[in-house]
Amino acid sequence: MGAFGLMGGEYEQVVYNHDPASGLKAIIAIHSTALGPALGGTRFYPYPSEDDALADVLRLARGMSYKAAMAGLNLGGGKAVIIGDPKRVKSEALLRAYGRFVESLGGRYITAEDVGTYIPDMDVVSLETRFVTGRSPANGGGGDPSINTAYGVLKGMQAVAEELWNEHDLAGRHVVVQGVGKVGTHLCHLLHQAGARLTVADVDVDNVARAVKEFGADTVEPGKAHAVECDIFAPCAMGAVVNDDTLPELKCAAIAGSANNVLARDEHGYALRQLGILYAPDYVVNAGGLINVADELKGYSPERAKAKVEGIFGAVRDIFHRAKAEGVPTSEAADRIAKDRMRDISRLRLIRVLPGVSG
Numbered sequence: 001m002g003a004f005g006l007m008g009g010e011y012e013q014v015v016y017n018h019d020p021a022s023g024l025k026a027i028i029a030i031h032s033t034a035l036g037p038a039l040g041g042t043r044f045y046p047y048p049s050e051d052d053a054l055a056d057v058l059r060l061a062r063g064m065s066y067k068a069a070m071a072g073l074n075l076g077g078g079k080a081v082i083i084g085d086p087k088r089v090k091s092e093a094l095l096r097a098y099g100r101f102v103e104s105l106g107g108r109y110i111t112a113e114d115v116g117t118y119i120p121d122m123d124v125v126s127l128e129t130r131f132v133t134g135r136s137p138a139n140g141g142g143g144d145p146s147i148n149t150a151y152g153v154l155k156g157m158q159a160v161a162e163e164l165w166n167e168h169d170l171a172g173r174h175v176v177v178q179g180v181g182k183v184g185t186h187l188c189h190l191l192h193q194a195g196a197r198l199t200v201a202d203v204d205v206d207n208v209a210r211a212v213k214e215f216g217a218d219t220v221e222p223g224k225a226h227a228v229e230c231d232i233f234a235p236c237a238m239g240a241v242v243n244d245d246t247l248p249e250l251k252c253a254a255i256a257g258s259a260n261n262v263l264a265r266d267e268h269g270y271a272l273r274q275l276g277i278l279y280a281p282d283y284v285v286n287a288g289g290l291i292n293v294a295d296e297l298k299g300y301s302p303e304r305a306k307a308k309v310e311g312i313f314g315a316v317r318d319i320f321h322r323a324k325a326e327g328v329p330t331s332e333a334a335d336r337i338a339k340d341r342m343r344d345i346s347r348l349r350l351i352r353v354l355p356g357v358s359g
């Protein structure tokens with residue numbers, strides 16, 4: 001299928017950027033600017049084909065629209081991919097060429113780091129464009145966003161506790177954290193402080209050992225984490241952990257974690273509802289990182305960013321209420337709330353104001 005077919009009438013713009021001298025091959029996808037400029041990270045990955053890269057950037061860009069809408073940000077959704085192995089082809093020239101292409105979009109797309117790109121890379125990109133976040137604190141950035149991502153997941157879990165157990169306290173609750181990397185480790189720290197009992201899984205044995213030592217966590221094999229009987233299962237590694245194979249093995253009361261695209265397919269949201277497992281939608285509970293980088297656009301304030309992340313509690317609560325009221329899965333309720341906000345707020349642009357006052 002060609003690009004227009006894949007865009008399905010849903011995307012505003014897809015831009016292919018090529019700089020043969022540096023080896024840059026990048027695709028920038030803008031899903032929607034209904035709420036504001038499209039903000040989303042740059043994934044640097046050795047995609048097997050251009051079609052794979054296009055499919056990934058389109059899927060990710062749409063997710064960013066919903067994430068920004070649910071987080072109450074005045075931002076649209078976009079994403080970029082750079083095709084290639086970052087360990088082999090990343091260079092200053094390539095990143096700066098990429099920065100120039102981002103600049104050429106005039107602010108319709110604002111970038112940040114993602115898989116394969118890091119804070120120092122965004123500092124390099126910023127030499128060529130104003131439209132970049134996720135920079136180092138020394139360069140006006142907000143630093144490591146995973147701290148606020150973990151804090152947002154904790155807030156989502158507190159909304160789960162309210163819904164299921166009529167309290168916000170996580171003391172004594174058993175939480176299984178799958179993936180104790182940057183977000184997972186910060187999350188374990190917060191849960192340990194809150195008095196939760198932890199079980200962790202990771203393919204990296206050093207990361208597991210650290211969680212055992214620091215938080216007294218129990219351990220489980222990475223491939224079995226989803227099957228542990230627990231109060232909350234927190235996927236904080238890869239996506240698609242709720243799939244046809246894992247569904248019948250789940251023994252948790254709820255799912256809330258930082259991983260993107262936790263559900264392999266949309267219908268798995270319906271399956272979780274049938275099983276009576278409460279799902280806190282991934283793009284809502286993991287929005288802390290986006291909120292953190294978005295704050296840079298106003299001149300980064302750690303206090304303001306953290307206060308905004310606290311709003312994830314109310315967002316998740318609203319989703320649970322709407323899901324009940326409309327008899328739909330929480331994943332569907334989240335999409336509905338996000339789409340409503342995009343429609344209602346973008347409509348306001350039809351009210352004409354003086355030039356320069358508002359886009």
Ligand code: NAD
Pocket residue numbers: 145146147149178179180181182183184201202203204207222223236237238239258259260286287289290
């Ligand atoms: P990370 O690379 O620091 O950590 C991921 C951890 O998962 C690593 O320790 C890795 O060894 C482990 N892992 C990989 N495969 C695994 C498997 N099969 N089973 C168990 N563990 C496995 O990444 P991160 O920044 O902590 O992000 C974690 C997840 O959260 C990712 O899906 C990411 O897209 C998502 N996310 C992160 C942020 C952020 O601010 N960092 C924001 C939003 C979403």
